[in-house]
Amino acid sequence: MKPTLTDLPSWSALEAHAKHIIPLHMRDMFANDPERFKRFFTEAAGIKLDYSKNRISAETKSLLVNLAREANLPEKIEAMFQGKAINTTEKRPALHIALRNLANDPIEVDGKDIMPDVRDALQQMDQFVWRIHSAQWRGFSNKPFTDIISIGIGGSFLGPKLVSASLKPYWNNTLNCHYVANIDGSHITEVLKHVNPETTLFIIQSKSFGTQETLENTKVARSWFLRNGGNLETIAKHFVAVTANTQSAIEFGIQEENIFPMWDWVGGRYSLWSAIGLPIALTIGMDGFKALLSGAHAMDNHFRTAPLEENLPVIQGLLGIWYGNFLGADSHAILPYDHYLRGLPAHIQQLDMESNGKSVDLDGDETDYTTGPIIWGGAGANGQHAYHQLLHQGTRLSPADFIIPLQSHNPVATHHAILFANCLSQTQALMQGKTEQEAKQELLDKGLSHEDANTLAPHKVIAGNKPSNTILFDKATPRTVGALIAMYEHKVYVQGAIWNINSFDQWGVELGKQLGNEILHKLLDEPSNKQLDASTEGLIDLYSTYGTSI
Numbered sequence: 348m349k350p351t352l353t354d355l356p357s358w359s360a361l362e363a364h365a366k367h368i369i370p371l372h373m374r375d376m377f378a379n380d381p382e383r384f385k386r387f388f389t390e391a392a393g394i395k396l397d398y399s400k401n402r403i404s405a406e407t408k409s410l411l412v413n414l415a416r417e418a419n420l421p422e423k424i425e426a427m428f429q430g431k432a433i434n435t436t437e438k439r440p441a442l443h444i445a446l447r448n449l450a451n452d453p454i455e456v457d458g459k460d461i462m463p464d465v466r467d468a469l470q471q472m473d474q475f476v477w478r479i480h481s482a483q484w485r486g487f488s489n490k491p492f493t494d495i496i497s498i499g500i501g502g503s504f505l506g507p508k509l510v511s512a513s514l515k516p517y518w519n520n521t522l523n524c525h526y527v528a529n530i531d532g533s534h535i536t537e538v539l540k541h542v543n544p545e546t547t548l549f550i551i552q553s554k555s556f557g558t559q560e561t562l563e564n565t566k567v568a569r570s571w572f573l574r575n576g577g578n579l580e581t582i583a584k585h586f587v588a589v590t591a592n593t594q595s596a597i598e599f600g601i602q603e604e605n606i607f608p609m610w611d612w613v614g615g616r617y618s619l620w621s622a623i624g625l626p627i628a629l630t631i632g633m634d635g636f637k638a639l640l641s642g643a644h645a646m647d648n649h650f651r652t653a654p655l656e657e658n659l660p661v662i663q664g665l666l667g668i669w670y671g672n673f674l675g676a677d678s679h680a681i682l683p684y685d686h687y688l689r690g691l692p693a694h695i696q697q698l699d700m701e702s703n704g705k706s707v708d709l710d711g712d713e714t715d716y717t718t719g720p721i722i723w724g725g726a727g728a729n730g731q732h733a734y735h736q737l738l739h740q741g742t743r744l745s746p747a748d749f750i751i752p753l754q755s756h757n758p759v760a761t762h763h764a765i766l767f768a769n770c771l772s773q774t775q776a777l778m779q780g781k782t783e784q785e786a787k788q789e790l791l792d793k794g795l796s797h798e799d800a801n802t803l804a805p806h807k808v809i810a811g812n813k814p815s816n817t818i819l820f821d822k823a824t825p826r827t828v829g830a831l832i833a834m835y836e837h838k839v840y841v842q843g844a845i846w847n848i849n850s851f852d853q854w855g856v857e858l859g860k861q862l863g864n865e866i867l868h869k870l871l872d873e874p875s876n877k878q879l880d881a882s883t884e885g886l887i888d889l890y891s892t893y894g895t896s897i
């Protein structure tokens with residue numbers, strides 16, 4: 348049997364250490380160490396991380412850092428930056444860092460520097476954005492564009508959607524931006540209801556140019572355009588594409604000069620920094636887009652060069668490993684206390700779960716340890732009136748990231764102070780909880796009898812000792828948003844590197860696609876001799892009896 352992660356001395360040391368930490372309460376950890384906030388606080392690239400409200404001691408941190416070293420994390424970080432083929436199953440590097448490599452140092456793939464291509468693509472975006480903004484490029488009736496519709500799914504949707512929404516205060520307000528992802532026809536129907544074909548630009552976003560949802564929605568968009576005043580000559584003015592598969596895009600009918608490049612060495616969920624970010628650049632302008640890249644680049648530099656002990660993505664990755672592998676957590680919550688960042692949980696969910704939802708290691712052997720957590724979350728303070736109850740009193744452990752800007756873009760009345768107080772009070776409540784004694788005393792102070800106080804108190808006990816990180820930045824600017832997302836990308840890599848899995852493939856999504864095609868044949872009454880399982884056949888019969896076929 349080959350040695351695995353669980354055979355490392357640091358792994359056994361962490362297992363033993365967990366037994367010592369589990370009985371301790373964070374209340375006491377804070378009471379015993381006035382320096383705890385300073386001890387477990389770090390910042391880089393405009394992002395501040397308070398990780399003092401975690402079930403850790405200085406020893407936990409040093410053992411986790413040992414684990415990172417024994418698992419060769421520093422070498423693996425370097426391998427990513429050097430363009431090694433860390434996506435082993437597809438024999439490719441994962442070079443999203445090249446897309447924001449504003450230092451322009453050469454980065455080689457197969458002996459060729461890829462930076463000139465990256466710069467050319469940025470230049471192509473720059474010119475395109477300028478032509479649209481200055482109304483040099485207009486629709487078929489010579490009117491300037493008012494709307495863009497980005498058609499794409501997964502990484503070709505979530506990242507750009509998150510960032511364009513996060514940066515709404517920076518929109519130049521000449522263009523509305525819409526996204527169509529779902530193959531549910533209601534999505535495109537609803538979006539098309541609100542736009543004018545004369546002034547609408549479609550951006551078809553697909554790395555592979557083979558994704559069913561995106562291609563089918565594009566066909567609908569094209570027929571709608573042709574039915575509403577457009578024609579085959581003017582289609583070129585209204586449809587552009589971003590893809591690594593130029594040939595398929597051309598065959599599909601997109602003009603070659605309207606195609607922006609993508610590359611094999613960028614994963615879909617890491618692609619918002621490429622021309623997939625066109626909707627971002629069109630809404631906030633190219634300067635804003637470059638500021639976004641510069642924030643990510645600053646985080647890249649920090650990740651590559653900072654000592655492990657002060658390295659933001661490393662600390663976060665290690666904390667996730669601590670909870671997932673040693674303290675039994677299955678999930679991790681992303682809770683942005685910023686209305687503009689409300690799309691962050693959905694993006695991080697794809698980023699993390701598609702990257703680290705793996706159960707075999709790089710050699711194809713099943714791991715004997717758990718890997719990526721379930722990522723969930725939503726906007727604070729809304730979540731406090733929904734799922735936070737489970738965080739406070741449920742039986743499951745879900746560490747949470749509370750993400751909040753120090754300043755609001757919209758300082759309405761005392762709203763930001765209230766929002767901030769809510770955020771801090773949640774992390775404080777999760778950490779300290781409320782004892783039965785405290786609960787009972789409160790009830791007695793309210794005038795309840797001893798009997799009633801005794802009955803009610805157990806329901807009001809909050810165990811506390813629930814971990815959270817507080818992630819802060821001055822304001823959600825292009826630069827800080829870039830740094831924040833890059834931090835999560837690298838956190839995911841840290842964990843994948845330590846778990847010795849490939850964070851850059853996603854074979855698990857393929858089976859559903861394959862089976863979906865077989866089922867579709869049956870739903871469309873196309874010849875198929877394939878007998879499926881009884882449940883699936885029964886459900887197909889229901890569709891054929893009561894559903895719609897086309």
Ligand SMILES: O=P(O)(O)OC[C@H]1O[C@](O)(CO)[C@@H](O)[C@@H]1O
Nearest residue numbers: 501502503553554555558615856
């Ligand atoms: O950009 P494409 O090739 O259309 O892929 C869209 C998404 O589909 C996936 O492959 C998963 O099905 C994601 O990884 C990707 O982001």
